[in-house]
Amino acid sequence: MNRLIPLCALAVAASACGDPNPDLAYTDPTGGALRLVKNPSSTTKAMVLDFVVGDAALTGYSTGFDLPLDITKVTLGPSPPGTVLSPGSAPVAASAAMPGEGPLRGVLVVGLSQKATGTGAVAIDTALPPGTVLYTVELDAVEPRHGGVVFDGTANGFVLPSGGLRNKAGMSVVDASQVKIGKLELR
């Protein structure tokens, strides 16, 4: 097959193909019992997103989501869990990953739970006021940066494969349809 030369490489006007060195930009979602929102510390190269409780208080024990995204455009930076829903320690019952292989390849996988026993254990469900930060993830732009959508939770037909909040008994408090994701792009 002949190698195709990207049209943009031949374009004279950058506006015709987008910014040659685009910035990360995130559009917050609207609504959602849980939502992924922009943290003010974000930069043009490092988008910091907070996974937060929406406008209504919740009570739960574990949370997380699986978010498909374009892993050619971003990498996972330092991503600490929140403290209100405490994951304890040794080990910390929280993790964020962006696998490059396996069934969750190309998915931002975030999970956090309180621990029933062990260091920092919390035996019961915890009340989560509106705005509680459950997890903070940082997505760093891959250099050289190329324009395009990293993920778009606002698009018609978008379905979050998995996500929500569960209580200690394992029952769903918030399901994936109530988790709202915004739009991250390089533009």
Add this chain to the structure above:
Amino acid sequence: MGKHVVVAGLATAILVITSASVRLPRPVHRLRGELESRREADDEHDGGRREADSRRLDPGTHRAGPAELAVRNRVALEESEKLQHRARLRAQAALPSVPAATWVSLGPTGARNEFNGVDIPGVDSGRPNSILVDPRDPNVVYVAVSGGGVWKTFNFLSASGPTWSPATDTLPNLAVGALAMDAANPDTLYLGNGDFVDGAGNTVLKTSDGGSTWGTPVALPHRSIPGFTIGVGGVRALAAHGSQVLAGTDIGLYASNDGGATFAAIDLPNVNDAQLTESIWSILPTGGGHWVASGVHGCDPSFGPPPLAQGVDPGQRDPTGAVCAQGTNGEIWFSAEGTTWTRATTPKASGIGRLTLAAGPTHAPTALDPVVRTVVYAYVGSTDGFKTLGFWRSGDGGVTWFDATGTLPNPSLAPPPDQGGGPPDCQGLDLGHEQTWYNQAIVVDPTNPDHVVAGGNLCGARTLNGTAPSPTWELISHWLPNPDFGATSRGVLPYVHADWHTATSVVINGTVKTFAGSDGGVFTSDDLFTAPQGEKVTWTHHNTGLVTHLIYALGTGDPVNGDPFVLFAGLQDNGTRFRVDPAAPSVFNQPIGGDGIGATVHHSTTRGATYWASVEFAHGFCRPSPTVDCADGNNWNGVDPKLTPEPSPLHGPARSQRVVTDPGVDGPADEDSEPFLIHYANVETDTTGESVLTHTNGQVFVSADDGSGGLTWKVISQDLTPPPPPATNNGQGFANVAASRTIPNLYGAAGLVSLAPFYVTTQGNTMATWTPARPVTPVPPIGTLLPRLTGASSIDFPPVTPVGKTPGQVFIGAFAGIMNNGVPPPDDKGRLWRTLDGGQTWTSIVGADPAHRLPNVPVYVVRYDPVTPTTIYAGTDLGVYFSTDDALTWNRMGDGFPMVPARDLYVARNQDFIRVATYGRGLWEIYPSADANQGTPGNGDYDRNLKIDWVDLGAMASRLGTTPAGATAPLYTWILDIAGSGSPPTQKIDDADLSALLASFGGLP
């Protein structure tokens, strides 16, 4: 029915096991019990056989027919919904009446040693029907097995062996007959329910995400043929290409053009232009949208599909005595698009039975060359299924066929006389022997149409010049890799477990890797077509962690006796597996080969413990001591009941071949014989003696000291073969025997004749006349017929005789069959009944409340709790159910038990645990103490979607500190117990498990 001929098996095996006192460690090989009459084999001539019409020439196999399958599918769905409802209630702490406990998978996950007279260099698992490799990633392999669902690995090529995960444990039917992948979209797979000989099924399920989730089961529609309607009992072959899905079943070919959402039957053309019903064995793409398929047709339109075995040629009488006008012969069809099919021209039209096909590299037709050039081979069985005739080859995609049997220059040698002698196992290309109907596999090198491998009963063979006029075949495997048994003149053949069922061949990094699926699980070879000679081929097993075993019965120690770790079981063609080491508690050695069946433990204050195990037609025992390890096959001894008249061990028909005759022919002193499925019942009340019950086909025996340090059998019943007057039918033996755990001398037997489904004695080890129970009749008479339940499977007595009753008057009887008019019993009658008058009258005890009723499916085992008389356990086709209110209400017991048949069940004397043997998913345990040994190591995939994410993390972290002894939600679950706790490992979810899960977070289980 007239004479009932029990079909013979392998001559070598028979010679080994027919001596009166056989040493069990000798190699024993399975004989397909399905041709042996067993629990559903009612011999009355009435409408009862109609239900099984689709398999009506397959005597004795208990397989659900269309009406029973319809009930099973419905009930399984209802039970699934109940489970989901229960989970919700439990989470809300609103379920006080149902004990909060969870099942633990005990394995077997592996073996340190397998012994079948010789050491076997491998680990075996259950019977695969399909093996598929993801063309994008050879580390991704799927195995579909006969009773344990679909398993998947993501690291097949790992140097330490694959890590297998069950991908279907939450589905309603784990009997899988076929699995197909859409090659253009390898994450799309289709699963066909219904094993070809065991668990039935008639549904197809689809996954679009590599088995993480499965769609709703789609039932294949019934077919109407003159005289009756037949339904699918098993899906034997599947093929998918885009939205086109073809399903080959035991009653014909079905096609879907909407991605498996709906299926319609395709009526294939038949010999003499007759409209016959076919059973399908193979469906293969041959390129360019073309297909080829093989199957066997029925006798005539009114006969329905053919039997699995005992087929006949045109004009001959089938085993029922009816003339089979068209015969039941193999046919091959081809199609250019999968809808319109044409009969192929084959070398023989009669004399042939089951055919299994394999296609070589695809040479799709083009405009310039419209002929399909794909080479296709056929493994050719005889009409009756008892012989492999050879192989055929087609060079045009299956349109025309030629003989390609050729020659075999390296036959195996005869065993030496001191090892039993007899003919060689594989002296020619009759690879399938008497089991050709059962074991066939063939596959072609995807890079070279000359390279073919075929597997049958005891050996596999390859050819490297398959397209030659007379190909040269070479043996490339043997079931006993030992100079005494598996040798040729050129060396010793490598091991692949007996009874090949499927094979596939793929190219991985330029190397052709060939998979063989046999009764021992999954084996591969990378040099099958490159090794300089067949004896140099190397095989590797991949069965560690593949807990798919088909288990008939378990023998277990007991906390009260101080040996709770002791656990062994009888497995279909995987011998007797014996747990060996608390440090590796899911590892079970194999001290005895063949078809492991019965198993029990007896404790005597004078002699200590005795372990009993059985294989087909033979009994064996081992007495453990500090110097006698019963995990070692050399320490087991054979002792069989002495029959009167005792058959000659070496002359005339072997015991298994003997003809059980009508009393009217040979008189009431009917000859007795050993059954294929030998059961035991421990006589727990005999605390000083040696009493264990067993049975032949006609009588019950009890073990006793032989006076010289060994054991012998003593007959304690009359010949139970003939049912009581006025019927004169010939009975067909036992489904099971039982002994009261608390009331001395109270024994029972479950028979195979619905006119006398149970027998009871209160005379213990004294020879006595056992009292027959009357039939169980769930519905009022229909005309002159009073339908009765068939397939009595289990009997048990309450631990305390109710006030006003005498021992033997009160007992529960369980049934695995339906009524003898071919109709399942009503849901409110079901398969579990109790008598209060010694079997004269019966009352259903499945429960009145539909929300808490015992499911209307086969019940294989019933047990009273040994301590609490109002607690009863039932092992059913869908798992374990129990009642704590003397059978007024029933609930599914515990969490995490797959919907798989529970065939045997033991309740510890102090109620510490319950252990269950399943037919497809190994051994399970519930209510163990907090420090019980860890079972099968979990993989962290709580929701069984083959991904480790937040759901699994939350499930794990919220269960930290739990053990199986816990009763507060969230409950311990074995799948999250990855690492074990302590040494030897015990069952507890702790930080080590959490760390292990975090290490694979975002990845694979």
